[in-house]
Amino acid sequence: MEVTANLHECKHCTGTGTCTSAQDGASCYACAVRNEIPIWRRKKQYGLMCGSCGGIGKAEPMTERINKRIAPLLAIYLSIALVVFVILAAFSENKFFSEILAFSSAIIGAVVGFYFSNRVK
Ligand SMILES: [Zn+2]
Numbered sequence: 056m057e058v059t060a061n062l063h064e065c066k067h068c069t070g071t072g073t074c075t076s077a078q079d080g081a082s083c084y085a086c087a088v089r090n091e092i093p094i095w096r097r098k099k100q101y102g103l104m105c106g107s108c109g110g111i112g113k114a115e116p117m118t119e120r121i122n123k124r125i126a127p128l129l130a131i132y133l134s135i136a137l138v139v140f141v142i143l144a145a146f147s148e149n150k151f152f153s154e155i156l157a158f159s160s161a162i163i164g165a166v167v168g169f170y171f172s173n174r175v176k
């Protein structure tokens with residue numbers, strides 16, 4: 056999966072990976088906390104690792120992160136739910152069974168196709 060394509064420059068450290076957002080280019084308090092600097096030394100620290108991006112200078116948009124993790128799960132759950140629905144319809148001898156089967160297989164096909172085409176990239 057292509058991950059780097061969706062990365063953007065970290066706003067907190069402007070892509071350097073080092074926090075200089077406090078006064079005079081010092082590292083800010085929040086990043087000092089993230090770097091586990093003792094409480095009496097948290098001010099006037101220089102060149103600390105950026106706490107927002109973990110020092111890599113690049114951050115993934117939150118929505119991208121959620122989409123990547125949730126979309127495949129949703130696809131799997133939806134497919135399972137539809138398969139269960141079809142099986143239930145078959146056992147209850149639903150008179151719309153053929154319609155349900157056609158409808159469900161179309162959706163499962165689309166979901167699986169989308170899921171695998173996403174994975175391959
Ligand atoms: Zn950063």
Ligand SMILES: [Zn+2]
Pocket residue numbers: 067074075076082083084085086087105106
């Ligand atoms: Zn900072």
